[in-house]
Amino acid sequence: MVERGLLIVLSGPSGVGKGTVRKALFEHEQYNLTYSISVTTRNPREGETDGIDYFFRSREEFQRMIAQNELLEYAQYVDNFYGTPIAYVEAQLSKGKDVFLEIEVQGAMKVKKSFPEGLFIFLAPPSLSELKSRIVNRGTEALDAVENRMAAAREELEMMEAYDYVVENDEVHLACQRILSIITAEHLKKDRVKHRYESYLEESE
Numbered sequence: 001m002v003e004r005g006l007l008i009v010l011s012g013p014s015g016v017g018k019g020t021v022r023k024a025l026f027e028h029e030q031y032n033l034t035y036s037i038s039v040t041t042r043n044p045r046e047g048e049t050d051g052i053d054y055f056f057r058s059r060e061e062f063q064r065m066i067a068q069n070e071l072l073e074y075a076q077y078v079d080n081f082y083g084t085p086i087a088y089v090e091a092q093l094s095k096g097k098d099v100f101l102e103i104e105v106q107g108a109m110k111v112k113k114s115f116p117e118g119l120f121i122f123l124a125p126p127s128l129s130e131l132k133s134r135i136v137n138r139g140t141e142a143l144d145a146v147e148n149r150m151a152a153a154r155e156e157l158e159m160m161e162a163y164d165y166v167v168e169n170d171e172v173h174l175a176c177q178r179i180l181s182i183i184t185a186e187h188l189k190k191d192r193v194k195h196r197y198e199s200y201l202e203e204s205e
């Protein structure tokens, strides 16, 4: 029996570096990861290729995909729509591949509802850990600047509540190592591996 793969969702506040961390992760080829290419209505940027970076589609086509339940989740971000085609995710998980989604937070919360067994990783900005010292040194910064930062950080912290793991993106290679460690550990969870030992246990009875 093929063990079903993990659905790994990397998300976090905008600008935290999700795309950069995701690209760096995929350089580690020894992991059994496959990237779920999203559909988007935004125009390709220079250097982006249809079918590699995204499936670039019209709004009409995107609406059709929503209507036909072809998306695991979707969200509007700025002026464009982004979504995860469900067929690819399902097919890869059944083949035992780990499927990696790099999506914004509203979409991640939708995946969590329909796929609670997924592995939800929150990529946090390093500024959160710096915040405390900034607050301590309040006198050196204008009061409203500190308060704005605190308010923004509070919102970011609230978002992390629904995730399983929090990884600080202080340096890309460190964030990658942490994520790979989480994936390794997740594969070793007793409930995932115990069936491998069941035949031994039965034989010895």
Ligand code: 5GP
Residues within 6 Å of the ligand: 014, 018, 038, 039, 042, 073, 074, 075, 077, 082, 083, 084, 102, 103, 104, 105, 106, 107, 108
């Ligand atoms: P960009 O336009 O910079 O490529 O992506 C904008 C945001 O959309 C990023 O935060 C990215 O993680 C997110 N995103 C990319 N694909 C998807 C998707 O399929 N679903 C959701 N919900 N967000 C996505």
